[in-house]
Amino acid sequence: MLGLDRKDTGLLAVVAILALFAPFILNPFPQGSELAQFNAGYPDLMQRFVIFGIFAIGFNLLFGLTGYLSFGHAAFLGVGSYAAVWMFKLLSMNVIPAILLSIAVAGLFSVVIGYISLRRSGIYFSILTLAFAQMSFNLAYSVLTPITNGETGLQLSLDDPRVLDGGGVATSLPLTNFFGIEMRATETLNLGPWAFQFNAGYYLCAILLLVTFYISIRIFRSPFGLMLRAVKSNQQRLSYTGLSTRPYTLAVFVISGMYAGLAGGLLASMDPLAGAERMQWTASGEVVIMTILGGAGTLIGPVLGAGVIKYFENIFSKINEGVLHGWFGALPDGLENAIVWVLARFTGEGWHLTLGLLFMAIIIFLPGGLVEGGRRSRALFRRRGRRGGAAEEDAAKQRAARPAE
Amino acid sequence: MGILDVKDVGKRFGGLQALSDVNLSVRENTVHAIIGPNGAGKSTLLNCLVGKLMPDTGSVLFDGQSVLGRKPHEINQLGIARVFQTPEIFGDLTVMENVLIPCFARRDGAFELNPLVSVASQKDMAAKAEAILADVNMAQSRGVHAASLSRGDKRRLEMAMCLVQEPRLLLLDEPTAGMSRADTNNTISLLKEIKAKRDITMVIIEHDMHVVFSLADRITVLAQGTPLVEDTPERIKGHPKVQEAYLGTSDAAA
Structure with a gap:
C-alpha cells in the first residue's frame, strides 16, 4: 500500500492509530484520581509529542542514515519558528503560509550551513554545526534584534499589518487558524470520570507527523537512502564506486533541516511566539538524546524517544516534594522524610538526573535504544514460547528472507 | 599504445624518492603484474593511478585520457575499478x-x-x-x-x-595478502574465471610469486621506485636482474 511493503504499512498503521487515538491512550486515569497527574492527554503536551517527533524523525534521517552527528539542529527549528511568526505578523493568521515559509527558510539556511560543515566529517562536522547554531543563537539574541526581538522573543502585536486578514482592526490578539479552524479549539468528551480532549492544533500536527513519517519510510527504502547508508558504512568504497558523497550528505542535511523547520513552524503555529532559546545548544542536544534513546537509524525510534523525553520533562517534573509527602504520608515521620528526601533528588526538578541515568543505562545496555529493547524482549518471548520448535522457526525465517519473486 | 600508459611518473615524499621515471604500458585484455620487494613503490604507483596521490612529474593516460587531477569517483566513472589490500566493502x-x-x-x-x-x-x-x-x-x-x-x-x-x-580496467592491490593457501588458490581461480568470461584488463600488484606466475601475461619488476625490467613470466623467472633484486635483498637481510 502507498508503495510500502507489508511490514512498513503495518508500522505506519500503528503510528497512525497511536497518533489519532492519542487523546484516549495518553489519558488512562480518571479525573480527580490520585494518578490523574500522570495523564499526558492534554493538548499542549500532545502537540509537543508530535512536533518533537517530527523534529527527531528529520534528525534521524541525517544521523541515523549517514552517521553525521549534527549538534546544531535546533538552529533550523528556531529559524522555522521566527519565519512562521513573521508570517503571522505580516500576512495572515492562517498556519499554512507560515508553515510553508518556515520549511523554505530552514531549507535555505541548512543549504548554507550544510555546504560549509559537510566539508568535514566526524567530530569536526559536529563542532562546525555546533558553532553555527551558537552563532545563530547569539545573533538572534542580540545583533538581529530588529528581526528577532532579542531577549523578549518575537510576538504578535495589535498593530501588525496582517495583509490578508485585513489587519489593524482587532482589539485583542488574533488566534492562529487553519482556514478558520482555530488551533486552540478543543472539544472535550466526558465519559464517566474521564475527560478526553480533542484539539484542532494537535490533529493538524498529528497528520503532518504521519506525512513526515511516511516520507521518512520512503527515503529509508529508496536507492537514495541506500547510498546514505553506504556513506555511513564506507565513504572510501562509495567514492571508488563512482559516486561523490557530498551531494548525498548535503541533500539529506537539507531535508533534515526542513523537517526541523517544519517542527519550528508548528511550534509557532500552536503558540505564536519565537524565542532565541529554541536555538540554544541544549535544544540541539535534546534531539540527539531523543534519537539515540529511541534508536538511531530505526524508523520509529526517534518518535518514541521524543515521547519519552517530553513525558519526563512535563509529567515526571511535576512530582515535587509535596506530592511525594502525599504518597508516603502513611509511613512514620522520620522514614517518610528520609524517603521523600531521596526520591525528591530524582523527581520534580531532579527529573534531569533520572533522565540522565536512564540515558546512560540505555547507552550501556541497549546501544540500539528502545527499539532494540523491544526487539530483544520480543525475541526472548518467542524463544520461551516456542522451545523445541526452533528448527521450524529457522526454516520459516529462511523462507521469509528470500526476496519475493 | 596500451589501455593504460604511464609516462615518466615521479613522486617524492619529503626526502624519499618513492617513484622515478616510471614508464609502463598495459595492453588491453591482458593481466599485467607489478612486482617488487617491499618499499619498491608498488602501492604508491597504484595510488597515482586511482587519483589518491598526485605524482610530481609525468602523465597517466587511460584510453588516451589523463587521469591525473581527477577525483577517485571520476576515475571510476572512466571505467577503472579498484580492489584494495584489505577488502573495502x-x-x-x-x-x-x-x-x-x-x-x-x-x-x-x-x-x-x-x-x-x-x-x-x-x-x-x-x-x-x-x-x-x-x-x-x-x-x-x-x-x-x-x-x-x-x-x-x-x-x-x-x-x-x-x-x-x-569496468575496463581492474586494479588489484595484493588481492591475496594475508590469505591461506586455499583461499589464495580460490582467488586465483576466481580471477581466471573472471578473465575468461569477459573482456577486462587487470593490473595486479602482488608479493606472492605463485599468484603472479599463475595469472600474469606480462610482469613489470619495480625496484627502488624504478621499473627494472618488463617481460613475459617465463623470461622474468630466469632474468638475472630480477634474481639480483630479490636474492640480493634477501642476502643483505641474512
Whole structure:
C-alpha cells in the first residue's frame, strides 16, 4: 500500500492509530484520581509529542542514515519558528503560509550551513554545526534584534499589518487558524470520570507527523537512502564506486533541516511566539538524546524517544516534594522524610538526573535504544514460547528472507 | 599504445624518492603484474593511478585520457575499478545491498535524488546483482551482513562489486595478502574465471610469486621506485636482474 511493503504499512498503521487515538491512550486515569497527574492527554503536551517527533524523525534521517552527528539542529527549528511568526505578523493568521515559509527558510539556511560543515566529517562536522547554531543563537539574541526581538522573543502585536486578514482592526490578539479552524479549539468528551480532549492544533500536527513519517519510510527504502547508508558504512568504497558523497550528505542535511523547520513552524503555529532559546545548544542536544534513546537509524525510534523525553520533562517534573509527602504520608515521620528526601533528588526538578541515568543505562545496555529493547524482549518471548520448535522457526525465517519473486 | 600508459611518473615524499621515471604500458585484455620487494613503490604507483596521490612529474593516460587531477569517483566513472589490500566493502549492509550500490551508481552515473523510488521495485537492478553474486558463488549469502563474512568471501564480494560495474580496467592491490593457501588458490581461480568470461584488463600488484606466475601475461619488476625490467613470466623467472633484486635483498637481510 502507498508503495510500502507489508511490514512498513503495518508500522505506519500503528503510528497512525497511536497518533489519532492519542487523546484516549495518553489519558488512562480518571479525573480527580490520585494518578490523574500522570495523564499526558492534554493538548499542549500532545502537540509537543508530535512536533518533537517530527523534529527527531528529520534528525534521524541525517544521523541515523549517514552517521553525521549534527549538534546544531535546533538552529533550523528556531529559524522555522521566527519565519512562521513573521508570517503571522505580516500576512495572515492562517498556519499554512507560515508553515510553508518556515520549511523554505530552514531549507535555505541548512543549504548554507550544510555546504560549509559537510566539508568535514566526524567530530569536526559536529563542532562546525555546533558553532553555527551558537552563532545563530547569539545573533538572534542580540545583533538581529530588529528581526528577532532579542531577549523578549518575537510576538504578535495589535498593530501588525496582517495583509490578508485585513489587519489593524482587532482589539485583542488574533488566534492562529487553519482556514478558520482555530488551533486552540478543543472539544472535550466526558465519559464517566474521564475527560478526553480533542484539539484542532494537535490533529493538524498529528497528520503532518504521519506525512513526515511516511516520507521518512520512503527515503529509508529508496536507492537514495541506500547510498546514505553506504556513506555511513564506507565513504572510501562509495567514492571508488563512482559516486561523490557530498551531494548525498548535503541533500539529506537539507531535508533534515526542513523537517526541523517544519517542527519550528508548528511550534509557532500552536503558540505564536519565537524565542532565541529554541536555538540554544541544549535544544540541539535534546534531539540527539531523543534519537539515540529511541534508536538511531530505526524508523520509529526517534518518535518514541521524543515521547519519552517530553513525558519526563512535563509529567515526571511535576512530582515535587509535596506530592511525594502525599504518597508516603502513611509511613512514620522520620522514614517518610528520609524517603521523600531521596526520591525528591530524582523527581520534580531532579527529573534531569533520572533522565540522565536512564540515558546512560540505555547507552550501556541497549546501544540500539528502545527499539532494540523491544526487539530483544520480543525475541526472548518467542524463544520461551516456542522451545523445541526452533528448527521450524529457522526454516520459516529462511523462507521469509528470500526476496519475493 | 596500451589501455593504460604511464609516462615518466615521479613522486617524492619529503626526502624519499618513492617513484622515478616510471614508464609502463598495459595492453588491453591482458593481466599485467607489478612486482617488487617491499618499499619498491608498488602501492604508491597504484595510488597515482586511482587519483589518491598526485605524482610530481609525468602523465597517466587511460584510453588516451589523463587521469591525473581527477577525483577517485571520476576515475571510476572512466571505467577503472579498484580492489584494495584489505577488502573495502559496506560492512553494515547485507551482501545484496553491497552489490546493489554499484549497480545503482553505474546506472545513475552521478548523484540522484530519488527518495520516493523503492529499491525493491527496481527489478532489473536486483537481477543484475543476483547474476554477479551467482558468478562469484555468493548467491546463498545475499542476506548476510557483509562484516560477518570470512576474509575470502569479503574479497569475492569486493570483486563482485567492482565487476558488476563492467569496468575496463581492474586494479588489484595484493588481492591475496594475508590469505591461506586455499583461499589464495580460490582467488586465483576466481580471477581466471573472471578473465575468461569477459573482456577486462587487470593490473595486479602482488608479493606472492605463485599468484603472479599463475595469472600474469606480462610482469613489470619495480625496484627502488624504478621499473627494472618488463617481460613475459617465463623470461622474468630466469632474468638475472630480477634474481639480483630479490636474492640480493634477501642476502643483505641474512
